Amino acid sequence: MQWATLAAAALFAQNVAAQGSMLRFACSQLVVERVDPLVNPGMKFTPHLHQIVGGNAFNITMDPEADLFAKSSCTSCSFKQDTSNYWTAVMFFKNKAGQYKRVPQTGNGGPQGKLFNDGGLDIYYIPSGKTTAFKKGFRMLAGAAGNTDSSKVKLSNICHRCWTSPNEGTFVGGAPCSGTDTVAIPADTKCKMIRQTIIFPTCWDGKNLDSPNHQDHVAYGQGSGANGGGACPSTHPVKLPQIMYELMWNVTDMSNKADWPTDGSNPFVYSMNIGGSAAHGDYVFGWKDNSLQLAMDNNCNLNGDCPKAGLTKQADSVYSACKKPQQAVESVDGWLKAMPLGEMAIKA
Numbered sequence: 001m002q003w004a005t006l007a008a009a010a011l012f013a014q015n016v017a018a019q020g021s022m023l024r025f026a027c028s029q030l031v032v033e034r035v036d037p038l039v040n041p042g043m044k045f046t047p048h049l050h051q052i053v054g055g056n057a058f059n060i061t062m063d064p065e066a067d068l069f070a071k072s073s074c075t076s077c078s079f080k081q082d083t084s085n086y087w088t089a090v091m092f093f094k095n096k097a098g099q100y101k102r103v104p105q106t107g108n109g110g111p112q113g114k115l116f117n118d119g120g121l122d123i124y125y126i127p128s129g130k131t132t133a134f135k136k137g138f139r140m141l142a143g144a145a146g147n148t149d150s151s152k153v154k155l156s157n158i159c160h161r162c163w164t165s166p167n168e169g170t171f172v173g174g175a176p177c178s179g180t181d182t183v184a185i186p187a188d189t190k191c192k193m194i195r196q197t198i199i200f201p202t203c204w205d206g207k208n209l210d211s212p213n214h215q216d217h218v219a220y221g222q223g224s225g226a227n228g229g230g231a232c233p234s235t236h237p238v239k240l241p242q243i244m245y246e247l248m249w250n251v252t253d254m255s256n257k258a259d260w261p262t263d264g265s266n267p268f269v270y271s272m273n274i275g276g277s278a279a280h281g282d283y284v285f286g287w288k289d290n291s292l293q294l295a296m297d298n299n300c301n302l303n304g305d306c307p308k309a310g311l312t313k314q315a316d317s318v319y320s321a322c323k324k325p326q327q328a329v330e331s332v333d334g335w336l337k338a339m340p341l342g343e344m345a346i347k348a
């Protein structure tokens with residue numbers, strides 16, 4: 001059973017107002033670099049490496065007053081009207097010699113089957129009932145980049161799945177962050193890919209576009225998993241569309257145990273040199289005008305054109321050609337001597 005069917009059933013059970021439609025679309029890679037305009041504005045060579053998708057107005061500093069749609073000349077995401085930026089840490093493979101290599105990534109199969117991604121990930125906006133779309137200048141962070149304690153992560157929000165099928169279009173498992181999914185990154189030679197899911201909070205205080213820790217202006221609702229978020233607490237009463245990131249880290253070429261560290265440590269780590277407990281996602285809103293609100297109000301579905309909201313799907317070759325050169329220039333591919341943390345990356 002496709003998880004969408006499961007999610008739809010859960011939606012129906014929990015919220016009679018659920019529309020049953022959602023946006024789901026591919027984003028190709030914009031850039032991979034040590035830049036983070038949300039947590040470390042103005043800095044090149046931030047503490048850890050990120051993979052970034054979305055509009056090419058992405059920059060080391062991003063003014064919340066700026067209209068990202070006006071400033072972007074292209075976006076690496078499917079809809080021309082979406083010049084938001086979405087980013088996460090990067091997964092590395094560590095071999096037994098202590099060298100690191102960035103794990104290649106792509107999107108994920110799902111209700112539409114395979115989407116086209118050149119690197120990157122898939123993005124979802126899941127409404128349930130009436131939602132209020134994000135406003136210009138809105139940003140938020142899900143997860144904690146320094147967290148080493150898996151018990152502090154809610155498995156229904158941030159999780160990993162061992163994808164035993166070599167093809168991401170062949171579905172493995174049930175709804176996101178359910179079943180045998182784990183907070184930790186699975187270390188199992190049977191995994192051809194490791195699917196990472198990051199589900200963002202869906203409740204807003206209605207006032208602040210951001211907060212000092214990029215989290216306090218939002219809260220998770222009572223729901224669990226990819227069901228739209230459920231009822232909101234009184235402190236954060238405004239219901240937002242539920243954003244979900246889905247990434248497939250392709251570990252097919254890294255599944256030979258003879259190459260793994262001999263001390264038994266997990267060969268897969270995020271770019272903070274911490275495992276799944278530190279998985280996190282960053283979001284900077286950048287849709288054209290009120291197109292996201294219209295998309296939610298008009299039940300725009302998946303990645304199709306949606307004239308009522310003015311959404312147009314770009315050809316795979318168009319969004320995938322939107323690339324940005326690194327501003328923090330260093331090697332991020334091939335074997336590295338060490339994980340790029342403080343020092344510049346050095347090729348092995």
Ligand SMILES: *[C@@H]1O[C@H](CO)[C@@H](O)[C@H](O)[C@H]1NC(C)=O
Nearest residue numbers: 042056057058059060061071
């Ligand atoms: C990025 O920011 C720098 C200054 O911080 C500015 O000079 C440059 O024009 C910006 N680029 C874009 C594409 O906005």
Ligand SMILES: *[C@@H]1O[C@H](CO)[C@@H](O)[C@H](O)[C@H]1NC(C)=O
Nearest residue numbers: 106166167168250251252253
């Ligand atoms: C995953 O990597 C393998 C080995 O390099 C490659 O053959 C396969 O096409 C990749 N799968 C995807 C979905 O990118």
